[in-house]
Every structure is written in C-alpha cells, then in structure tokens.
Amino acid sequence: MDSDIIYKNAKARFDYVRNQQILREKYQAKLKFAYNGGMWAAGPELINILQCMLSDEFIVIEDLYQNPIKVNTQELLDLAKTHWQEQMNAWLVEFQNNSKER
Amino acid sequence: MTTKTGALLFAFNTGTTDYLKIAEFSACNIKRWLDIPTTVVTDTEFQSDAFDTIIVENDKSASRRYFDDYKSVVEWRNAGRHDAYNLTPYEQTLLLDVDYIVASDQLSTVLNSNKDFLCHDSVIEISGTKGKNTTFGETNMPMYWATVIMFRKTEFSKTIFDLMCMIENNFEHYANLFGFSKQPYRNDYALSIALSIASGHVINNKNTIPWSMVNIHPEHEVKKIKTDRYEATYIKTDQRGQKMYRNIFDSQDMHVMSKLSLENILEAN
Numbered sequence: 001m002d003s004d005i006i007y008k009n010a011k012a013r014f015d016y017v018r019n020q021q022i023l024r025e026k027y028q029a030k031l032k033f034a035y036n037g038g039m040w041a042a043g044p045e046l047i048n049i050l051q052c053m054l055s056d057e058f059i060v061i062e063d064l065y066q067n068p069i070k071v072n073t074q075e076l077l078d079l080a081k082t083h084w085q086e087q088m089n090a091w092l093v094e095f096q097n098n099s100k101e102r
Numbered sequence: 103m104t105t106k107t108g109a110l111l112f113a114f115n116t117g118t119t120d121y122l123k124i125a126e127f128s129a130c131n132i133k134r135w136l137d138i139p140t141t142v143v144t145d146t147e148f149q150s151d152a153f154d155t156i157i158v159e160n161d162k163s164a165s166r167r168y169f170d171d172y173k174s175v176v177e178w179r180n181a182g183r184h185d186a187y188n189l190t191p192y193e194q195t196l197l198l199d200v201d202y203i204v205a206s207d208q209l210s211t212v213l214n215s216n217k218d219f220l221c222h223d224s225v226i227e228i229s230g231t232k233g234k235n236t237t238f239g240e241t242n243m244p245m246y247w248a249t250v251i252m253f254r255k256t257e258f259s260k261t262i263f264d265l266m267c268m269i270e271n272n273f274e275h276y277a278n279l280f281g282f283s284k285q286p287y288r289n290d291y292a293l294s295i296a297l298s299i300a301s302g303h304v305i306n307n308k309n310t311i312p313w314s315m316v317n318i319h320p321e322h323e324v325k326k327i328k329t330d331r332y333e334a335t336y337i338k339t340d341q342r343g344q345k346m347y348r349n350i351f352d353s354q355d356m357h358v359m360s361k362l363s364l365e366n367i368l369e370a371n
Contacts, residue, residue, distance in 0.1 A: 012335050015347035025226050026354050029313030034214035064312045
C-alpha cells in the first residue's frame with residue numbers, strides 16, 4: 001500500500017451514523033434462529049406470545065416464513081430469551097465501542 | 103445441519119485475479135466458523151490443504167465486465183454455476199461466491215433451517231451512497247443474489263438449477279424479455295428469473311435468507327485490521343465537497359466486490 005493511501009485512510013472520518021445502522025442490521029440478523037423446523041426472530045413479540053401461552057405445553061405459531069409450526073412453549077421461550085439477551089448484550093458492547101471510536 | 107453438509111466454491115483464475123487463492127482464504131474461514139468441509143470447482147490442476155475436495159472442470163466460458171477497482175474491463179468467469187447441483191458431493195450445500203468473506207457463524211442459522219433452497223433478496227450497501235438493487239431490468243424483477251445459496255438435493259432445488267441452466271443458455275432472450283443488458287451474463291439475474299418461474303411467478307419470502315447481506319462495492323476499499331476485523335473506506339460528497347469515511351466490521355460476514363481489496367487482504371494474511 002503506498003503512503004498516499006495510508007495518509008488518506010488515516011484522515012478518513014469514522015462514519016458513526018452509518019456504522020450504528022450497519023451494527024443494528026448485524027444484530028437483527030443474529031436474532032434469527034432455527035428451531036423445530038421453523039425460523040424465528042428472538043425479540044419482545046415472540047417472547048410475549050410464548051409467555052402468555054405458557055399454560056399450554058404445545059402451541060402452534062407462525063414462523064418468519066409464514067408457516068404454522070407446533071412448538072414446545074417453554075422450550076422455545078427459553079431459547080428465545082437466552083438468544084435475545086445474549087445478542088442485546090453483545091450489541092450494547094459494540095455500540096459503546098463505536099461511540100468511543102468516534 | 104446434516105453430517106453431509108459442506109460448502110461449494112467456484113474458482114476460475116483469470117488474467118487479472120487469482121480466484122483460487124481467494125477461495126483458499128474463504129475455505130479457511132468457512133472451516134473456522136462453520137466447521138464444514140469445503141469443495142472447490144476449478145479448471146486448474148492444483149494441490150491445496152485448504153479444501154477437502156477439488157473438482158477440476160472444463161474451462162468455463164468467460165465474459166467481460168467493467169470493474170471499478172481495476173478501472174477497466176476485465177475477464178469474468180461466472181458461467182456454469184447451475185452445475186453446482188450435479189457437482190456438489192453434499193446433501194446440503196452452502197454455495198458461496200469466493201468474494202463473500204465468512205467472518206462469523208451467522209450462516210449456521212441458514213444451515214440449521216429445514217428449507218430446500220435459500221438465498222438473499224436484500225442487501226445493505228455500506229456507504230449508503232449506492233442503490234440497493236432490489237429490482238433489475240425494465241420490468242422491475244425482484245432481485246435475488248446468487249452470492250450465498252443454501253440448497254438441499256431435492257426436486258425443488260434441481261428445478262431451480264435446471265432453470266438457471268436454461269436461462270444461461272438463452273440469456274439474450276431473457277435479457278430482451280425482462281429488459282436488461284445481455285452482457286455480461288449475471289448469475290443473480292438467472293437465479294431471480296429461475297426462482298420466479300419455480301414459484302409460479304408469485305413473489306414470496308419462502309426462499310429468502312431472513313436478513314440482509316452486507317455488500318461492499320468494487321470502488322470501496324476494504325483492508326484487514328486483524329482476524330475477522332475489517333475496515334472499509336469510501337468517499338461521500340456533500341455541499342462542502344468530498345470526504346473520506348470509514349467503517350469497521352467486526353465478526354461480520356460481507357460481500358467484498360473489490361477483487362483488488364481481496365488480494366490486499368490475502369497479502370495481509
């Protein structure tokens with residue numbers, strides 16, 4: 001790499017807004033997971049419906065591909081909560097690192 | 103994911119780009135993050151520990167395409183992708199372009215899906231200065247990307263690849279029909295048309311990967327900072343002129359379209 005490019009790169013501004021948008025997309029992707037033949041997005045909507053239906057061992061809900069899937073309510077709830085919390089925590093760490101980078 | 107799951111790469115060297123070297127880098131990343139075997143399809147007899155299987159195929163016809171990073175029209179060998187169905191040694195195949203950098207385990211979600219066929223239908227363009235290519239041609243056909251494809255050996259997948267073969271063999275006809283340029287041949291267009299036909303011309307999300315692919319255009323430079331950490335630089339123009347910006351990608355898969363950047367990444371490896 002020639003010195004001009006190194007100089008230019010060193011002068012390049014960190015694109016904070018764009019980086020945070022891309023970071024959000026990254027974690028939106030990471031919230032997706034496969035379970036019992038369906039594809040799910042861990043998040044408040046999924047967690048809430050599962051929490052509401054906990055009295056039923058099995059329920060049928062629609063997955064991301066608009067297919068009805070029979071799931072074990074507790075099992076999917078545990079997976080969704082774990083997955084959601086893990087990704088939210090990781091997002092926060094990277095979000096804060098980006099703010100420092102700025 | 104089945105035990106017969108693996109990745110398939112196509113790498114045909116041209117006068118300007120050593121695609122086999124890029125494929126080796128890709129295979130190492132796939133092994134590290136997804137822990138699946140890799141097969142490469144090439145036209146050159148060669149040895150490499152990076153791949154589990156090497157398939158030598160007859161020379162595929164080359165087309166020519168302008169690349170911003172080279173600032174010239176260069177040879178581009180992208181034909182014959184429809185052979186993937188017959189060539190793959192796996193029951194479940196992850197077919198990747200070698201310029202797609204695997205820097206996370208994100209694609210394991212795709213491999214854990216029970217779908218027959220999945221590909222991206224949306225992209226994030228990192229700088230926000232380029233179009234998202236959601237459609238193509240005068241008829242605004244929905245665009246599907248052939249960069250990342252997961253398929254199982256099923257009738258549906260076979261239909262898609264058979265259709266891609268038919269479209270490649272009659273590309274000029276389809277270019278006229280949908281109103282796009284007949285040169286160069288584009289796998290993305292062939293895949294999009296094939297998926298449309300196989301789905302009965304009904305637009306749906308049944309075969310789409312449920313997140314967007316990160317796309318970095320050829321004129322945007324990417325360099326490796328350390329393992330799985332990359333920096334992309336690009337120029338944005340506003341009322342006060344042009345400014346250079348940079349973004350950091352940490353453990354994030356991305357489609358690096360600049361072959362020069364890929365070669366620089368390999369040098370830094």
